[in-house]
Amino acid sequence: MTVYRGTVRRFGDDVDTDMIIPAERLLAENLGHLGDFVFEKCRPGFADTVGKGDILVAGRNFGCGSSREHAPMALMQAGFSCVIAESFARIFYRNSLNIGLPVIECRLDAADGETAEADTEAGRVSVGGREYSFDGYTGFIAELVEAGGLMNLVREGRF
Amino acid sequence: MGRTIAEKVLSDRSGSDARAGDIVKAEVDYVMVNDVTGPIAFREFSKLGTDRIMRDRIVLVPDHYVPAKDVASAEQAREMREFARRYDIANYYEVGRSGVCHQLMVEEGFAAPGRLIVGADSHSCTYGGLNAFSTGIGSTEAAAVFATGRMWFRVPESIRIALSGRLKEHVGGKDLILRIIGDIGTEGASYRSMEFCGDAASLSVSDRLSVCNMAVEAGAKAAVFPCDSLTESYMKGRARGDWRPVSPDPDASYADELEYSLSDLVPYVACPSSPANCMPAAECGAAIDQAYLGSCTNGRIEDMREAASILKGRRVHPDVRMIVAPASKEVYGMMADEGLIRVFLDAGAYVSGPTCGACLGGHMGVLASGEAAVSSTNRNFLGRMGHRDSKVYLAGPAVVAASAVAGRIVPPEGVA
Numbered sequence: 001m002t003v004y005r006g007t008v009r010r011f012g013d014d015v016d017t018d019m020i021i022p023a024e025r026l027l028a029e030n031l032g033h034l035g036d037f038v039f040e041k042c043r044p045g046f047a048d049t050v051g052k053g054d055i056l057v058a059g060r061n062f063g064c065g066s067s068r069e070h071a072p073m074a075l076m077q078a079g080f081s082c083v084i085a086e087s088f089a090r091i092f093y094r095n096s097l098n099i100g101l102p103v104i105e106c107r108l109d110a111a112d113g114e115t116a117e118a119d120t121e122a123g124r125v126s127v128g129g130r131e132y133s134f135d136g137y138t139g140f141i142a143e144l145v146e147a148g149g150l151m152n153l154v155r156e157g158r159f
Numbered sequence: 160m161g162r163t164i165a166e167k168v169l170s171d172r173s174g175s176d177a178r179a180g181d182i183v184k185a186e187v188d189y190v191m192v193n194d195v196t197g198p199i200a201f202r203e204f205s206k207l208g209t210d211r212i213m214r215d216r217i218v219l220v221p222d223h224y225v226p227a228k229d230v231a232s233a234e235q236a237r238e239m240r241e242f243a244r245r246y247d248i249a250n251y252y253e254v255g256r257s258g259v260c261h262q263l264m265v266e267e268g269f270a271a272p273g274r275l276i277v278g279a280d281s282h283s284c285t286y287g288g289l290n291a292f293s294t295g296i297g298s299t300e301a302a303a304v305f306a307t308g309r310m311w312f313r314v315p316e317s318i319r320i321a322l323s324g325r326l327k328e329h330v331g332g333k334d335l336i337l338r339i340i341g342d343i344g345t346e347g348a349s350y351r352s353m354e355f356c357g358d359a360a361s362l363s364v365s366d367r368l369s370v371c372n373m374a375v376e377a378g379a380k381a382a383v384f385p386c387d388s389l390t391e392s393y394m395k396g397r398a399r400g401d402w403r404p405v406s407p408d409p410d411a412s413y414a415d416e417l418e419y420s421l422s423d424l425v426p427y428v429a430c431p432s433s434p435a436n437c438m439p440a441a442e443c444g445a446a447i448d449q450a451y452l453g454s455c456t457n458g459r460i461e462d463m464r465e466a467a468s469i470l471k472g473r474r475v476h477p478d479v480r481m482i483v484a485p486a487s488k489e490v491y492g493m494m495a496d497e498g499l500i501r502v503f504l505d506a507g508a509y510v511s512g513p514t515c516g517a518c519l520g521g522h523m524g525v526l527a528s529g530e531a532a533v534s535s536t537n538r539n540f541l542g543r544m545g546h547r548d549s550k551v552y553l554a555g556p557a558v559v560a561a562s563a564v565a566g567r568i569v570p571p572e573g574v575a
Binding site for chain 1: 182184195196198199203206207223224231232234235238278279280281283295296297298299300302303306307309311345346349350378380433519520521538540541542543547
């Protein structure tokens with residue numbers, strides 16, 4: 001699937017991994033329901049409001065902080081279909097590609113509650129009648145995304 | 160065109176001419192996971208259904224939730240122990256023979272000049288203090304390294320940071336990195352490598368490790384110091400196997416160049432809730448409930464000595480509890496031998512064994528609502544050490560100790 005359509009959930013700059021999921025939830029017993037804890041410290045009750053397919057839109061440096069893969073896992077398990085941010089912190093970006101959470105680097109003028117549609121193949125996002133374009137994945141990153149993450153490349157002997 | 164340290168290490172390990180912006184697959188020397196990031200890696204690896212594993216390159220360190228704080232963390236720690244047994248991984252560090260993962264990587268000689276090391280922990284960039292190129296990766300990526308010994312890297316652009324002068328008393332590596340992050344911001348070095356050069360003679364190996372540890376708080380992929388006589392003497396009797404220093408070519412190309420005079424630095428704090436929210440400790444004055452000394456950033460013997468020199472003959476403020484958690488058993492032992500534990504106890508501080516616990520708001524020093532802590536750790540994000548309405552001020556060991564005595568954040572000269 002390359003087209004994601006959903007309700008915008010708006011965040012600002014420097015959203016860190018402790019905000020996405022706090023360290024006290026990083027226990028193996030929670031791995032199947034990390035989505036329950038998403039943004040629980042900065043927006044208590046937020047997890048209950050996420051609809052399936054919602055699109056997280058943020059500013060700069062999204063996912064800064066820890067290397068916890070639990071962060072993109074929590075967003076996926078909560079129901080988010082993709083994350084669109086002006087820029088991403090590097091480990092979060094790598095982790096997301098590996099677990100199949102689409103991460104799109106694009107500066108959007110989008111408000112909470114608007115409907116957005118992102119096409120990762122065409123490199124286009126539309127929201128409230130406004131159109132934006134972004135560079136799609138290329139080279140090895142495209143290969144990685146297409147394979148559905150690094151372990152599939154390893155499994156197929158391609159890494 | 161010459162090559163930076165990042166380009167040299169990644170060229171060497173990928174067998175290609177790796178230049179900034181390229182994506183390469185490179186052989187890594189070691190991969191480390193801890194008890195939080197390990198379980199995902201173990202499960203991903205197990206799904207491959209192979210017994211072929213790079214066992215000698217794997218380092219397993221339980222440190223975040225050990226000694227186990229509850230049943231869930233005990234189960235999680237067992238998952239690592241059982242993985243180590245099942246795959247016969249010798250480099251597993253049990254409670255009592257262990258410490259905070261990054262300190263272990265350094266003390267046990269896994270980190271060494273010129274090496275390429277990855278860890279499923281964002282502070283894996285610490286080992287650049289010993290001239291290694293090291294960086295944080297995810298758990299699934301760690302599982303891929305278990306299987307192949309390789310990882311993919313985007314070769315980073317580098318920022319050259321030239322140092323001159325000498326640190327003043329009670330000023331350390333932590334102050335340098337807080338100042339740098341304050342200057343360039345939390346993504347000022349995103350995807351880049353910080354390459355230090357110039358006169359680093361007044362920065363101890365411990366200081367350099369503190370600097371590189373927090374490079375990730377500016378978004379950096381790595382941070383690397385040159386290898387000098389201090390590095391070489393630290394490696395003696397410690398390094399596993401051979402190592403070869405790496406230095407940049409004189410005509411290497413840098414994305415940016417910064418200069419810092421170490422003589423101009425003062426003790427700093429990073430105020431809530433960003434590591435970039437830097438101000439001189441002398442201008443802060445915030446009241447605190449807890450003072451925390453420890454972590455991979457500042458839990459080494461040099462940090463303990465610095466804090467003890469300020470606490471000797473003084474008392475922790477009646478309204479403050481001070482918690483001291485050395486970063487490893489080795490540090491703990493040296494504290495005992497040097498009489499530092501007695502100094503902390505006499506001052507009214509609590510001294511525990513090594514754990515990451517409080518730094519991440521896990522256990523052993525979690526903050527209640529409305530509380531504030533001065534902490535020698537690396538992150539002061541919202542709710543990082545406890546309740547969402549608690550606050551963390553990041554500082555070096557001297558400011559932590561002085562503030563513990565004063566009951567509010569002061570520089571070392573602020574205590575009578």
